[in-house]
Amino acid sequence: MASPSVTSSSVASSAPSFRVWALGGIPEVRAGDDLAKLIAAAEPGLVDGDVLLVTSKIVSKAEGRVVEAADREAAIDAETVRVVARRGPLRIVENRQGLVMAAAGVDASNTPAGTVLLLPEDSDASARAVRDGLRDALGVDVGVVVTDTFGRPWRNGLTDVAIGAAGVRVLDDLRGGTDAHGNPLGATVVATADELAAAGDLVKGKAEGLPVAVVRGLSHVVASDDEPGARELVRSAADDMFRLGTSEAVREAVTLRRTVREFSDEPVDPGAVRRAVAAAVTAPAPHHTTPWRFVLLESAESRTRLLDAMREAWIEDLRRDGKSEESIAKRVRRGDVLRNAPYLVVPCLVMDGSHTYGDERRDTAEREMFVVAAGAGVQNFLVALAGERLGSAWVSSTMFCRPVVREVLSLPSSWDPLGAVAVGHAVGVARKRAVREAEAFLTVR
Template identity: 75%
Template sequence: MTLEVLGVEGLPEVAAGADLGELIAKAGTYQDGDILVVTSKIVSKAEGRLLHAADREAAIDAETVRVVARRGPVRIVENRNGLVMAAAGVDASNTAPGTVLLLPEDPDASARALRARLQRLTGRRLAVVVTDTFGRPWRNGLTDVAIGAAGLSVLEDHRGRTDSHGNLLEMTVTATADELAAAADLVKGKASGVPVAVVRGLGHLVTAEDGDGTRPLVRPAVDDMFRLGTSEALRQAVTLRRTVRSFTTEPVDPAAVRRAVAAAVTAPAPHHTTPWRFVLLESADTRVRLLDAMLAAWRRDLRDLDGWDEARIARRTARGDVLRDAPYLVVPCLVTDGSHDYPDPRRAAAEREMFTVAAGAAVQNLLVALTGEGYGSAWVSSTMFCRDTVREVLDLPEGWDPMGAVAVGRPAEEPKVRPERDAEAFVTVR
């Protein structure tokens, strides 16, 4: 098979309203099965997507539906077509000062219209790929990718085939349109003034129908393991963390909990200590024994209080049902090994508080990490009211102080949307 990639030279500067198909048709000679690869800049110019904007950031805001990652002034965002790219594709290069160029409003529609026009003018069977320049998450350097297509299957699915050694291919799906875009960019270049290339020799890829365009190239959110930048993922996990009080019966992956514990123990602590221990209740029998013993101890304590009849006690102890209904429990414990011994009660109390704060920071890390693993959680304080009982049932050392219990599991329903809290309401500046 012979493959040629040919630049289409001699195209004039494209202005708004230009008949782009006619310009391209006149600039070259085409054959059946040719694939025309067209940089999005000239498509945008022909469609009047040039914007007079002194503030490029405002133009990026207008084109953005979701910020994926941000570092300094650089933003990786998703635009309304689902494309994840730097600055939403808003480009200030190759345009007059004080203007920016936006991507085509619907690149697939642009590719379909351009293909139809070119086929009418040339009488040839053609495909069209509209491209733009992207960075890549794991590699340096830029390359062109397809953002619009017509007359071409943008993906080639090799799954179910065998390789040259007879091995079954189970994962391989080739991004054909992106490969064409990158190959064409070798003759188009970034500053050569050649915005169109012809890829010749792959006529078998050209389809009679326009096809689905580039939509199949956009990974669905549910399958995107890298949907957010690091800091954005952390902020979203913190924002999405909710107290979950109803769980499904799906078992919890113990490895996921251990990963969450690994995040928990990065919390700050006084005197270079490690004042946390996490007791993982993976046995249903152990959970039941603990909760039954805690319930009995709680009832005994409440009966000693004035005005607490059995009905009131039942209502109060029912709050612990979230622990009983969860498929997994974690009991975080505070260990004050390494604390300083102060004879002054005030300093001794402060020392204890320092360690308690560290325990709280560790539990917060745990809860956020569990959210990142897809689990819901509820931090319930009940073990703090019967620490001796908990230590006895779980056979814990005397110096381990249970700091509540964390129920873990898949949420049975979507948490209610919580209104955003204005941080300024909690800030005092001196």
């Protein structure tokens, strides 16, 4: 039976066209097999400029990536470096190769019972080995793409994408050019290697036993050995707006919430702070109340006026405590984290809707309920700021001079400031947090 093929052509003879076909005659691949020799035997007529699309399964088999694993989940755990999203037994993870995909690419199909197939350890290196082998065997200069099947966010269905490449321009950066109407292209970077992989999948299929396809007619995508490979296709964490699933995003934001004491001069987006406030006011509260208020100090003048007044009040308190001027100066310097921040927020507690019992025990408990609710709102706020990639530091100082804060900021007498939150973009990378084992904080009855 002839191998499947697809031809793209146009009525206009000068228009670009290409042909893609699957290779028949490749035997069952086993550990230690030379893929380049197997491909050369199946298609000795390869020419310069062809692109080989090689299914990762046969690469993994040739490289001995078949492992004994009665429990596929354990194999997925071993290949996972980060869980991106989880729903029931399905996991989308980042694997050791930096790829974000279902089940870390661990495959239990097309492999003997009781074993699983892992992805190649370095798919770019695997592609280079096949490219070099075909150059030696046939004297041809071809591109090689190692492919695997992916699902995609927001889209149903699977398609093949490039996970390894050699001698192929994996990205075609059109930025700086213009379209057919002369409009500037400012964001267009085409994933050429993924498009090639998908084209090959049309003829290889998923169950036909045709693991290699050839594309001919697109020699312009074949390049030198210096091309960076398919790792160029993996979006960096800093640029990935959809790095996490919902529950994982919450846990990641909680983990990212760190006290930041040094901020850059980069301005803070007021919209980001308002989104964080919107998250803050979803915290639980007693009696269906809303015990939170957030005062945003967006102007340098308002921040300086408040901090100067607080410093004077603090110095007076310290002098009354009998502290030396040297000790006072040192303590005042500790408050510079607020003064150096480009944005300040003063969260406040309001007791509107609270109950008065006329009994000290119950009235104290009532206030404590509101304080706890306000604290939950502040925690929501700090976590949401981390989710916005903003650093923060909660400092308790306004709680020690509430009348001063209320006067300077013209706040109602019923608003109790609960410290101040310095907000900004952190300078440098936060130090690794000490591990706290949950068991140390648990008591089970």
